[in-house]
Amino acid sequence: MSPPIELTSVPSWAVAPSVPPADLTGTTFSVFAFGDAAEQVVDAWVGALAPSPVAVHHPSGTGAADLDADLATARVGWRAMLVGPLVEVLTLRAHALAKGLADDEIVVATTSTSLRPVRCVHCAADTVTTAGIGETTTCVCCGLELLVYHHVSRLQGVFLGFQVDAERWEGPT
Amino acid sequence: MSDRIRLVVTAIDDDVPGIRTLTLAAADGRVLPDFTPGSHVVLECDGPANAYSLTGDGTMPTTYSVSVLEVPAGAGGSRWVHGLAVGDPVIALPPRSMFAPILQGSRHVLVAGGIGITPILSHLRSAVRWGREVELLYAYRDGRGAHLDEVKELAGDRARFFTDRTSFAESLAATLADQPIGAHLYTCGPAGFMDAVVETATALGWPPSRIHLEHFGVEALDPGEPFQAVLADGRVLDVPSGVSLLEALEGAGLDVPQLCRQGVCGECRVTVRSGVPLHRDLFLSAEAKAANDSLMCCVSRAEGDRLEIDL
Numbered sequence: 001m002s003p004p005i006e007l008t009s010v011p012s013w014a015v016a017p018s019v020p021p022a023d024l025t026g027t028t029f030s031v032f033a034f035g036d037a038a039e040q041v042v043d044a045w046v047g048a049l050a051p052s053p054v055a056v057h058h059p060s061g062t063g064a065a066d067l068d069a070d071l072a073t074a075r076v077g078w079r080a081m082l083v084g085p086l087v088e089v090l091t092l093r094a095h096a097l098a099k100g101l102a103d104d105e106i107v108v109a110t111t112s113t114s115l116r117p118v119r120c121v122h123c124a125a126d127t128v129t130t131a132g133i134g135e136t137t138t139c140v141c142c143g144l145e146l147l148v149y150h151h152v153s154r155l156q157g158v159f160l161g162f163q164v165d166a167e168r169w170e171g172p173t
Numbered sequence: 174m175s176d177r178i179r180l181v182v183t184a185i186d187d188d189v190p191g192i193r194t195l196t197l198a199a200a201d202g203r204v205l206p207d208f209t210p211g212s213h214v215v216l217e218c219d220g221p222a223n224a225y226s227l228t229g230d231g232t233m234p235t236t237y238s239v240s241v242l243e244v245p246a247g248a249g250g251s252r253w254v255h256g257l258a259v260g261d262p263v264i265a266l267p268p269r270s271m272f273a274p275i276l277q278g279s280r281h282v283l284v285a286g287g288i289g290i291t292p293i294l295s296h297l298r299s300a301v302r303w304g305r306e307v308e309l310l311y312a313y314r315d316g317r318g319a320h321l322d323e324v325k326e327l328a329g330d331r332a333r334f335f336t337d338r339t340s341f342a343e344s345l346a347a348t349l350a351d352q353p354i355g356a357h358l359y360t361c362g363p364a365g366f367m368d369a370v371v372e373t374a375t376a377l378g379w380p381p382s383r384i385h386l387e388h389f390g391v392e393a394l395d396p397g398e399p400f401q402a403v404l405a406d407g408r409v410l411d412v413p414s415g416v417s418l419l420e421a422l423e424g425a426g427l428d429v430p431q432l433c434r435q436g437v438c439g440e441c442r443v444t445v446r447s448g449v450p451l452h453r454d455l456f457l458s459a460e461a462k463a464a465n466d467s468l469m470c471c472v473s474r475a476e477g478d479r480l481e482i483d484l
Contacts, residue, residue, distance in 0.1 A: 025380070076352045076378065079378075100354070
């Protein structure tokens with residue numbers, strides 16, 4: 001049983017697709033967009049922020065290199081706005097936080113939350129799964145059956161997964 | 174309640190008109206508790222206790238130093254400090270921090286107004302000692318600038334000094350418009366001064382998480398509307414205009430923990446069972462205020478005519 005999601009480390013946008021408005025409190029902006037479904041959001045954000053210039057990136061990889069390039073010259077007032085499927089935005093948000101960006105400098109929109117990344121605490125591999133919070137999935141690496149726990153690591157950008165029946169002793173009796 | 178520290182006044186500096194710098198050492202000569210830069214101590218004055226920022230860097234201190242602006246019309250704390258002599262005993266509570274430097278910050282912009290230089294000087298000393306990148310803007314009234322020589326010696330050309338509002342406002346805006354993304358802003362000064370700094374920063378896109386304030390003074394609050402406080406045992410207390418909830422509770426014989434009696438220290442927090450508080454303190458965060466489930470009873474009152482509290 002999971003507690004109410006707002007009492008956990010799982011952001012609401014990681015549970016259901018969610019598109020917040022553009023952050024009008026910033027002065028300069030970069031948008032990192034993943035996938036076709038993000039284009040509608042990009043257009044809405046760019047329109048809302050006009051006439052402020054917005055750098056729009058469509059990263060082919062994780063977007064970390066694009067973010068680092070913008071970050072190198074960014075001044076306080078800059079906002080990073082991420083939009084795309086959950087796995088991509090969680091990964092790039094983790095990178096942005098690790099680089100010292102604050103939560104109130106990052107806007108995250110999800111176009112899809114059907115796939116989530118789960119880190120196996122036993123072998124440290126990540127499994128991308130359709131299993132929801134409180135359900136189980138098989139670790140792609142060690143094969144253990146993992147419970148998808150109601151915790152998202154901010155700096156790892158993954159859900160926590162651990163062996164669902166770890167407390168059951170199955171050794172020699 | 175924390176253990177009190179017995180101090181004794183070892184030096185007094187009255188060089189700047191209206192500002193007294195006290196050096197305090199432990200009465201038994203021991204090293205004093207370390208503190209985080211930007212901390213304050215609560216001194217037990219005659220009347221309500223008062224909080225004063227420590228100006229040292231906080232590492233292995235053998236003395237605590239505070240600088241106090243005399244406020245003739247204040248509650249009496251500053252007048253008491255200005256009446257002390259070398260050798261007088263002073264009782265303090267251990268240092269407390271509500272204005273710590275963000276150590277991950279790539280750069281630290283310090284902005285002081287008047288006697289607000291005191292916690293900022295502590296930040297500056299620490300930044301210089303540990304090699305953090307720092308710059309300081311210090312606005313003060315001509316002839317009333319405390320710690321000017323120390324600031325100049327510590328910061329060199331990283332400090333800029335202002336005695337007129339226009340050049341300060343221009344330099345502040347130019348400075349805040351061009352800071353690397355990891356920078357943090359720290360400001361202390363009169364409420365109107367800090368409001369202006371926050372307004373400038375916000376207009377330039379600074380997010381709240383990069384702006385840090387130390388409130389040292391409380392503007393005079395209006396006497397407020399009368400209301401009734403309902404206690405856990407069902408008693409109903411009248412809180413007339415001009416009387417604080419804390420005073421009403423004390424009048425009813427309740428022993429409420431309290432220190433500063435001006436909405437700063439956080440001691441007198443009371444749980445609210447029903448009714449909406451009118452928050453007037455500087456202690457609770459915006460979230461805590463919005464939750465409306467507690468209030469600082471020394472300054473805060475009721476939005477309506479009744480407040481049910483858990484006491």
